[in-house]
Amino acid sequence: MYRYDEFDQQLIDERVAEFRDQVRRRLSGELTEDEFKLLRLLNGVYLQLHAYMLRIAIPYGTLSSEQLRMLAHVARRYDKNYGHFTTRQNIQFNWIKLEEIPDTIADLAGAHLHAMQTSGNSIRNITTDHWAGVAPDEIEDPRIWAEILRQWSTLHPEFTFLPRKFKIAITAAKHDRAAVKIHDIGLRLYRNGAGEVGFEVMVGGGLGRTPFVGKTIRPFLPKRDFLSYLEAILRVYNQFGRRDNIYKARIKILVHEIGAESFAKEVEAEWQSIKDGALALDPAVVEEIKSRFRYPVYESLVDEPAELKAALKAEPRFKAWFNNSVSRHKRPGYAIVTLSLKPAGAPPGDCTAEQMDAIADLADRYSGSEIRVGHDQNLVLPHVRQRDLAALWRALDAIGLATPNVGLVSDIIACPGLDYCALANARSIPVAQELTKRFRDLGLAADLGYLHINISGCINACGHHHVGDIGILGVEKNGEEYYQLSLGGRADEHAELGALLGPAMPYAEVADSVEDVVAAYLELRERPAELFAETVKRIGLEPFKERVYAAR
Amino acid sequence: MTSPLQQKLKVHGPVVITANRLGDGAVVYWTAAGAWTTDIAAAAVATASARAKQLLAAATADFVHAVDPYVAPVELSPDRRVLPGNLREQIRVSGPTFSLPGA
Amino acid sequence: MRLVKGGRVVEDRFVRVLDEAPVPDGVPVIVPAARLLADAAELVRREAPTGVLWPNDRRIAELAPHLDRLALVALVFPHFKDGRAYSQARQLRERYCFGGELRATGHVLRDQFLFMQRAGFDCFEVKKDADAEAFIEATRRFSVFYQPTADGRTVALRARLARAIAPRRERAPAR
Structure with a gap:
């Protein structure tokens, strides 16, 4: 756990006061909705179908028990007794009242929690491996670096009005559990041939309308240059990222349009002018941050007691x-x-x-x-x-929290979909609910092994459908909910985008079709250990297509 | 369902003007008397583009009580009750289509 | 429209020169970028201060050779969501060490004054009177800053090291 000091606390307290004033000006009519929208999004406040939604940052996915109790308090006091954990390691509350948000975030600030930059065209919550600090396969705790980035990106005077949102993820393990290759910037902490620890820097990954896997623009970045190099990337993006079309405004489009090589060149030129400036990281600064991470005092124990x-x-x-x-x-x-x-x-x-x-x-x-x-x-x-x-x-x-389906077919990722979200074309949650019922047989699930179903209710891909073994995307056809299936995606170090299986199908056929796909995999895999994505890669989509579409 | 914010104003069948209330986000409808109500049955119903545009303009002018008004389809039941015209609007009236976890 | 400088509403002493209009003698002027680049040699000979209105889609590197003869650079926010000029401002101040007036023009919100000031702006064209009046309050909302810029404010990372010898005052965990 990172412990706030007086600076961190002061800043979020001041932010609460600022947002209270912004809400007051909106309610009194001093601010138009257009103006206020920019300000509320920078504080994680969305307007959904039937209420406001407040998204609270959980930096690098780490919570203390006191913080979780505070989230329970928010659920009870300001919402309908529950919260929703998101794919970006945050939590969102779906029934918040704008008038009560200043009090809500004041309560949260008391537990060192905030909602800053959980939305808007800003640098969003920095995500990392949820096993950071305890994973046997990591070389150091990536949260130190995530915290340095949290501070650097919070209320950044230059990068708060970017062309579009900006997501950064860090992994320090052999196996990537943070999906860094599908982020605007992905960082992999590793030891190079010379024995130094530094970062591989990838840019331009992302899902949404035009999905891309990130490209490496710097194979090894020394720790000292961590902040200056990222500042250079953001400066190039802030100036040259497209602002004429919201669907082309992410950094992935810039990198794609000018090419990773010329993008890297632009960054390099910018970086050369700032790398020895105030952002060069003094090891003492890193140590200071590190010293405020608390770890449990481990007892000396043996495995398998x-x-x-x-x-x-x-x-x-x-x-x-x-x-x-x-x-x-x-x-x-x-x-x-x-x-x-x-x-x-x-x-x-x-x-x-x-x-x-x-x-x-x-x-x-x-x-x-x-x-x-x-x-x-x-x-x-x-x-x-x-x-x-x-x-x-x-x-x-x-308390219903011991379902042994982690990583299995019924461990479904889903966005809120049309049941909550103003952007959605189709529902996600009822599809997920139906599938978890179909696959409730844990014996079958265990036999299938690692298999992820990811569901998004629209092209924005909050449910990461492109990188699910089975991806389900909700679309609209003549006012009805339809769904496209894609197969073979994955988000780890072998990141791959799924391929579209065929024409979209109506709501009523989705669960049956997914069952067909799963049955086909069971039959067609070479051996039980062959992952779904590997089977798809080996035999292609055709055999799955036949199963799904021949019957209908 | 295409986001209503992207709709062109072509009206086929009955429509109402709807938005979210500024203070708490509740779903509201514009009435013939020029005010907001949470009751869809009390909404002003238009069946022609000109009337819908007129209602939308009036509703949009009030930016202090509601956010982003738009034109939404409704259906009229045989006894002339106003019902939401598609799944999206149905969900806005009745809430999510499953039971909520905290309930 | 009000002009805020040094926290106060001030008179604008600069005259805007339109594209092809003659440049008046003896008064401070702001000329368009194209005009500056085309007539640089003549503009240098002026006695009165010269400024330029620099669009947000043109590289600052192009402006750099002229900076030592300019009294003012006006950058543009076509919409308050368009943040390109923040990067231009920091480049002007931090890379090219521009010491003249740096003016924010276009669509500027009260809630952005502090970001702009931190990026290097010291003069602001403000649309709403109430925003101009709230300038000082809006730029003093925060007392903690994480990012080093050329604005001279102390940054938390440094402040922490400075207190390294003093005992750390740690916040108690939440209730």
């Missing part, structure tokens, strides 16, 4: 959950536990105030008071003693 072995033997349901939801920790005797927010029939990523409070209590008891939010819309308890796993499982099971 007797308590765990006994419980695995005694409880088949515990064993199934353990095999699915518990992952290796970098410290012996500890484990990383994923809490599925995808029980059968529920909206993906939703969590009630009661569940939040209960999770906060469990985090206090079993996980060093820390919780993580993953981009797959699940939560994580990152520091659990293996000997406590059985007790934790019983507690989670009692």
